[in-house]
Amino acid sequence: MRRPTETVxxxxxxxxxxxxxxxxxxxxTFESSRGSVQALTxxxxxxxxxxxxxxxxxxxxxxxxxxxxxSGLETPSSGRVLIDDDPAGPPGPRRSVVFxxxxxxxxxxxxxxxxxxxxMRGGLTRARKQELVAAQVETMRLTGFEKAYPSExxxxxxxRVAIARALVLDPEIxxxxxxxxxxxxxxxxxMQDEMAAxxxxxxxxxxxxxxxxxxxxxxxxxxxxxxxxxxxxxxxLSVSSDFEWKxxxxxxxxxxxxxxxxxxxxxxxxxxxxxxxxxxxAPDGGHDDAPDDAPxxx
Amino acid sequence: xxxxxxxxxxxxSVLVAIGVWYLATERLELxxxxxxxxxxxxxxxLVALHDTAYLGETIWGHTLASIQxxxxxxxxxxxxxxxxxxxxxxxxxxxxxxxxxxQLLRSISPIAWIPLAIIWLGIASSARIFIVFIAAVVxxxxxxxxxxxxxxxxxxxxxxxxxxxxxxxxxxxxxxSLPSLLAGARIAMGNAWTxxxxxxxxxxTAGLGFVALNSSRTLDxxxxxxxxxxxxxxxxxxxxxxxxxxxxxxxxxxxx
Amino acid sequence: MTAPEAATVARTGSLTxxxxxxxxxxxxxxxxxxxxxxxWLASAWTTEGLVPxxxxxxxTFWELCTTPFAELTLPGHVLSSLSRWGVGFAWAAVLGVLxxxxxxxxxxxxxxxxxxxxxxRYIPPFAWIPLAVLWLGAAQSSAALIVFIAAFPxxxxSTQVGVAxxxxxxxxxxxxxxxxxxxxxxxxxxxxxxxxxxxGIRIAVSNGWMALIAAELISGxxxxxxxxxxxxxxxxxxxxxxxxxxxGITGAVVTGAVNLLGTRLTRWRKTSETAN
Ligand SMILES: Nc1ncnc2c1ncn2[C@@H]1O[C@H](COP(=O)(O)OP(=O)(O)OP(=O)(O)O)[C@@H](O)[C@H]1O
Ligand SMILES: [Mg+2]
Numbered sequence: 038m039r040r041p042t043e044t045v046x047x048x049x050x051x052x053x054x055x056x057x058x059x060x061x062x063x064x065x066t067f068e069s070s071r072g073s074v075q076a077l078t079x080x081x082x083x084x085x086x087x088x089x090x091x092x093x094x095x096x097x098x099x100x101x102x103x104x105x106x107x108s109g110l111e112t113p114s115s116g117r118v119l120i121d122d123d124p125a126g127p128p129g130p131r132r133s134v135v136f137x138x139x140x141x142x143x144x145x146x147x148x149x150x151x152x153x154x155x156x157m158r159g160g161l162t163r164a165r166k167q168e169l170v171a172a173q174v175e176t177m178r179l180t181g182f183e184k185a186y187p188s189e190x191x192x193x194x195x196x197r198v199a200i201a202r203a204l205v206l207d208p209e210i211x212x213x214x215x216x217x218x219x220x221x222x223x224x225x226x227x228m229q230d231e232m233a234a235x236x237x238x239x240x241x242x243x244x245x246x247x248x249x250x251x252x253x254x255x256x257x258x259x260x261x262x263x264x265x266x267x268x269x270x271x272x273x274l275s276v277s278s279d280f281e282w283k284x285x286x287x288x289x290x291x292x293x294x295x296x297x298x299x300x301x302x303x304x305x306x307x308x309x310x311x312x313x314x315x316x317x318x319a320p321d322g323g324h325d326d327a328p329d330d331a332p333x334x335x
Numbered sequence: 336x337x338x339x340x341x342x343x344x345x346x347x348s349v350l351v352a353i354g355v356w357y358l359a360t361e362r363l364e365l366x367x368x369x370x371x372x373x374x375x376x377x378x379x380x381l382v383a384l385h386d387t388a389y390l391g392e393t394i395w396g397h398t399l400a401s402i403q404x405x406x407x408x409x410x411x412x413x414x415x416x417x418x419x420x421x422x423x424x425x426x427x428x429x430x431x432x433x434x435x436x437x438q439l440l441r442s443i444s445p446i447a448w449i450p451l452a453i454i455w456l457g458i459a460s461s462a463r464i465f466i467v468f469i470a471a472v473v474x475x476x477x478x479x480x481x482x483x484x485x486x487x488x489x490x491x492x493x494x495x496x497x498x499x500x501x502x503x504x505x506x507x508x509x510x511x512s513l514p515s516l517l518a519g520a521r522i523a524m525g526n527a528w529t530x531x532x533x534x535x536x537x538x539x540t541a542g543l544g545f546v547a548l549n550s551s552r553t554l555d556x557x558x559x560x561x562x563x564x565x566x567x568x569x570x571x572x573x574x575x576x577x578x579x580x581x582x583x584x585x586x587x588x589x590x591x
Numbered sequence: 592m593t594a595p596e597a598a599t600v601a602r603t604g605s606l607t608x609x610x611x612x613x614x615x616x617x618x619x620x621x622x623x624x625x626x627x628x629x630x631w632l633a634s635a636w637t638t639e640g641l642v643p644x645x646x647x648x649x650x651t652f653w654e655l656c657t658t659p660f661a662e663l664t665l666p667g668h669v670l671s672s673l674s675r676w677g678v679g680f681a682w683a684a685v686l687g688v689l690x691x692x693x694x695x696x697x698x699x700x701x702x703x704x705x706x707x708x709x710x711x712r713y714i715p716p717f718a719w720i721p722l723a724v725l726w727l728g729a730a731q732s733s734a735a736l737i738v739f740i741a742a743f744p745x746x747x748x749s750t751q752v753g754v755a756x757x758x759x760x761x762x763x764x765x766x767x768x769x770x771x772x773x774x775x776x777x778x779x780x781x782x783x784x785x786x787x788x789x790x791g792i793r794i795a796v797s798n799g800w801m802a803l804i805a806a807e808l809i810s811g812x813x814x815x816x817x818x819x820x821x822x823x824x825x826x827x828x829x830x831x832x833x834x835x836x837x838x839g840i841t842g843a844v845v846t847g848a849v850n851l852l853g854t855r856l857t858r859w860r861k862t863s864e865t866a867n
Pocket of ligand 1: 095102268
């Protein structure tokens with residue numbers, strides 16, 4: 038079932054640039070005592086360097102499965118995953134994962150959680166590790182809570198620890214599985230704004246799974262819509278980085294017409310599971326059909 | 336891993352263990368038969384004991400002696416322990432006056448009562464019933480107390496509004512505390528089985544523990560191991576039987 | 592916290608914690624006083640020497656602390672018992688956690704060991720006493736072996752339960768952060784299972800203590816169990832009871848120490864969980 042790289046349908050192949058992360062013809066079937074479940078049918082997805090791709094879809098459509106395969110934590114039943122055109126192999130420091138339920142180690146303090154990956158990696162002096170952890174504590178606004186255990190932190194703080202733990206390894210690719218799904222509405226909004234702000238600082242390619250269409254539209258350069266039974270990508274649409282609301286807060290964006298148009302379009306595809314590709318430009322952008330221009334600089 | 340594979344590995348592992356035991360004793364004679372007889376010798380002895388008397392009884396007779404005393408002590412502990420536990424759960428004065436002393440006394444191992452039981456009751460079966468009682472009464476009390484206090488007060492209120500009246504106790508409280516009580520009964524049974532063996536090592540003229548001790552004194556290790564095997568099998572059987580009983584009597588309770 | 596204690600707390604909920612504790616202590620004192628009174632009555636109403644009264648037991652307890660009986664003073668017997676208990680318990684804790692971890696982590700080990708372990712654990716530790724004496728003589732080591740046999744299974748089972756309960760998301764997180772199999776087990780699985788492991792350790796403490804007393808009753812040459820069986824052989828109920836008091840106190844102290852250790856090692860849990 039392997040497909041040579043040249044025949045990948047993605048337009049990026051046409052532009053000649055190598056995708057940072059390439060998921061090719063990946064499918065996954067889970068075998069269990071109650072029979073087998075096809076979580077994902079043959080799926081292709083390319084993510085360019087610096088791109089922020091959001092994935093939306095109904096519960097159980099295989100979003101987490103796709104992300105786990107991209108991370109190397111789950112092996113696909115068929116197909117392959119490439120990073121910079123090379124087989125991605127087992128999980129490593131190039132890819133960091135932020136999990137659906139935070140997955141913080143309950144017996145480690147915030148600081149110890151953040152430093153865990155550095156300790157596993159080795160090759161760094163103690164002082165350097167401390168320095169890196171301290172820097173993350175600072176940027177994630179966790180100062181004063183370094184010695185707190187996860188059970189002593191609020192949901193928002195726990196999530197910031199989880200993100201810091203992933204970012205401290207300076208990954209090339211950040212994989213996030215509904216990182217804000219377990220937060221209350223208010224904290225969630227704050228984290229969405231924070232994520233948008235953080236993104237401009239990060240030199241990172243991001244694949245971000247979410248349940249929330251607003252979140253997907255607000256954060257993504259490109260939105261991938263998945264549908265269930267069997268799990269597959271049913272639609273993709275690009276969001277121009279020229280939209281003014283991309284630089285504001287999500288509350289503000291929600292009252293913008295272009296934002297709401299996009300949101301409604303994603304909803305339509307979520308309900309219908311269409312296959313057409315669409316491109317959305319800012320009203321004044323005048324872009325052509327090139328949804329995958331690396332948007333990081335925009 | 337599939338169930339079949341687990342079973343296969345388990346079977347192989349048991350066979351290997353017995354095989355090593357057999358080789359080490361019967362074939363290679365690595366250990367003295369006085370310390371560890373071969374599985375064949377143990378099996379032979381088990382079969383022989385089935386109809387020849389050892390210390391006055393066949394293995395069946397000794398088993399029966401152990402089980403009778405164990406059941407008597409276990410039942411007595413239930414008959415005393417459950418009302419005590421329920422009383423402590425329902426009445427604050429009773430709980431305040433009895434519970435601290437109960438906690439104090441339970442810190443003394445049941446086994447430590449054996450010398451006292453011998454002085455007071457000699458080596459009659461009443462001494463062993465007493466020891467089994469001491470060992471089994473604690474889980475009976477704790478589980479009935481937990482069971483009753485653990486009943487959701489909303490359930491009792493709901494029953495009252497539905498007009499249950501006097502039948503609240505029999506129709507709501509008892510069934511709701513049954514899972515806890517059955518769990519306690521099972522722990523009590525395990526304790527009772529442990530205690531009867533200990534008591535028989537010190538104060539008995541029959542029973543599996545008595546057989547174990549006497550055979551070891553005469554260096555008759557095949558009989559000792561045969562007795563241990565029967566003790567283990569019966570303990571397992573009793574545990575499974577009570578587990579089955581719990582599932583039948585309180586099918587709504589999850590296995591603890 | 593057990594349910595009845597929770598009920599007490601709920602009922603005294605309107606009081607300040609300090610006053611509630613004081614009131615509970617008053618009731619506990621009343622309860623013990625009532626027990627002592629009943630005991631005194633029992634000793635007055637039975638044949639002389641059958642049930643000594645609490646005062647006689649207390650006096651004997653004090654005398655045993657200073658004058659040796661069966662070679663040693665009471666504290667000497669307690670220390671002797673504790674040393675054997677310590678050896679057996681330490682082995683049981685270390686090997687039990689190791690076996691429990693491997694049973695939890697490796698399905699093949701689990702499949703191979705479970706049937707044998709399941710059978711052996713149904714043989715009460717006391718049934719091993721004759722065999723242990725046969726193997727090791729009436730020496731210190733046979734008692735330590737019995738403690739081990741009694742304390743090992745609860746540690747194995749609770750560790751296995753703890754490992755099975757570790758959130759798989761934590762394992763995935765550890766792997767994605769670069770932890771190999773061994774480090775995942777030592778740094779994530781084992782510490783996260785500590786609360787369950789300690790449930791087993793607590794049972795192991797009292798099982799081991801009980802088994803040690805039994806071993807000393809049957810084949811001891813010193814220790815508190817030996818002391819009370821010597822008391823029985825000289826038909827001296829007062830000595831037996833004084834020994835039983837020592838057994839109770841020692842058991843409670845050891846359990847308390849282990850509980851303290853358990854609480855310290857699981858400080859990372861929510862306070863509502865540790866109150867268990
Ligand atoms: N380990 C597994 N074994 C068996 N089936 C699984 C396993 N993991 C996932 N599945 C099944 O695969 C399908 C996709 O699961 P997945 O977790 O990827 O969905 P999801 O889109 O992330 O859902 P959610 O939004 O609820 O997180 C589901 O039907 C699920 O039941
Ligand atoms: Mg998911």
